[in-house]
Amino acid sequence: MGNTKSSKDDPAAYPALGTALLWLDNRRNVDYVVYGLYIICAGLFLADFLYHKHVYLAVEEVPGFYAIYGFVMCAALVICAKGMRVLLKRPEDYYSPKDVESEDHPVEQLEKAENDG
């Protein structure tokens, strides 16, 4: 694709906001984010017992219905989609040259620039 890794990877030259987010580069910090997500999810599940739901459908009254539905359906979605790949995946140049998938974006229409602080 003509992407070359930057020769000047200098964290000091990143925008301030980018530097501030650099702690995400550390795997352990990502773990903390994930633990945070677990805690939020647990809290939201338990929240269902703390208030009176105003709902229209009987199924909505099941405690944690939305949580379970969201989790199960999303997992099913990804697994089905992964299965679809077996049938549907083709190489990138399958339709070439009659589509844009395997061609580079014309460089003159871009303004490629590397971060140099």
Added chain:
Amino acid sequence: MVDSIPVAFLFFGAALALFAVPQGRVRSVVMLAVPLAAALHVWSLPAGDLGQVEFFGYSLELMRVDKLSRVFALIFCLAAFLGNLYAWHVRDMVQLVAALVYAGSAIGAVFAGDLITLFFYWEGTAIASVFLIWARRTEGAYHTGMRYLVIQIGSGVILLAGAILYHGETGNFAFEKMTLGSPATWLIFLSFGIKCAFPLLHNWLQDSYPAGTVTGTVILSAFTTKLAVYALARGFAGTEILIYIGAIMTLFPIFFAVIENDLRRVLAYSLNNQLGFMVVGVGIGTELSLNGTAAHAFAHILYKALLFMSVGAVLFRTGTAKGSELGGLYKTMPLTMIFCVVGAASISAFPLFSGFISKSLIMSAASHEGYYVVWAILLFASAGVFHHSGIKIPYFAFFAHDSGLRPKEAPFHMLLAMGITAFLCIAIGVYPAPLYALLPYEVDYAPYTTTHVVTQLQLLFFSALAFTVLMRTGIYPPELKSVNLDTDWLYRRFMPDLLGTLSAALGRVWSAQAAVVQRRITRVVSRLHHSTGPEGRISQTWPTGAMVLWIAILLAVTLIVNFVGQRL
């Protein structure tokens, strides 16, 4: 007087005037001033039929202003402004003129009060928009644009056929609410359906939008499909089949979006999914659901443009929009990342973001009217859209594995366009009253109830949990350099291959039977030659006198026949 001038003409006039304006920033200023002026004009228009003209003995209605057409026209003006601001750097006249004519046609179509006017603007959007794809100026873009154009023009031709039949049935061309049943209404319905990317008619969208230029795709994403949603809302509100069509539309694109590599195509799939919500709203046809459709179209145009802008900015700086090539860009493009996340939160309908206050109108309408299965599908689709648009787009572009790319932050005008759009997404989510006031019917709906906020957060956070778990266990399918077959395979591969095979087979049969005939003729000739040729047995024994005798007999017969013939 000013009121009766169609808003579209403002755009067309500006497109012409652009040639007289010197190249450079002045042109860019014109590109921004026109949609702003148009928006002010639309805002100040009184309701009513403002612009009749006579056309071959028919009265055409160019300016039907009511609340439904006004809200769509306003968001189209706003989208044109934001798209043109994002394209501030573009000096390519083809794209500038195309953007103006395209936006003008879409707005003109929204105000069209009859099917003939609608048809002209309908085709106008098709012809103008294809130049935003061709402007890429590559072989692939040329072919993709051709496919797009054939389908879009086809939709217009079907609309014209439907309009003519409709005139035969009713004696007029008025574009009002119709009831499905006659061939005319079915044709018009089909025409709208093609532009709205109904299931199995959808693939032009995912095929063409990723082929546009960086800025062209942002503009493409706003108009064509939402014009179709408007046309359905005007013509077919309350048509029950739309509920099921819409439900399927929300459902199947999310599967493709999960495995698609090109992030702009992922967005095209999720655009298709969001259109499904609007179509369901049209199908239910109550005041609540039609309000939902209009509100969702309004919010959707903004957050979808924002997502296309952020991915476009990545493409602009790195040369690619493919998930497999990107990652780790948050380090050097943090603002673009934040705007992308705002767009993602809006499309996912997080509380305080625009999708939350618009999609819930449609969801509530579905459950209030007793469409429980449809409601469950929409709920699944809501979780799914968060999964692929809300998480996948920002994650694979800006986080995930570090691609090593360190592009510069997007240029200022792009950041400004994204910033304004992001602000609007949040503003609408936090304070929906002004948007609700624009909707076609009175709104009696409170989106921010404890139940609604908590249940929505549960749905979204547990979808995020599913993503995280699948990602960390390695089950989540990685981004791969690949394309996935969709229905376009039928007309891009299967039919050409089938025709090729058939013509090859026919050719073989033809040449085989020609060879047989040839052989037979050769055999007959060679036998005749053998028997009657110079060396043949028969000619050896024929005396010359026999020939003279036969000629004499022939003459005699001719004489007799002549004689008898005259006597009779």
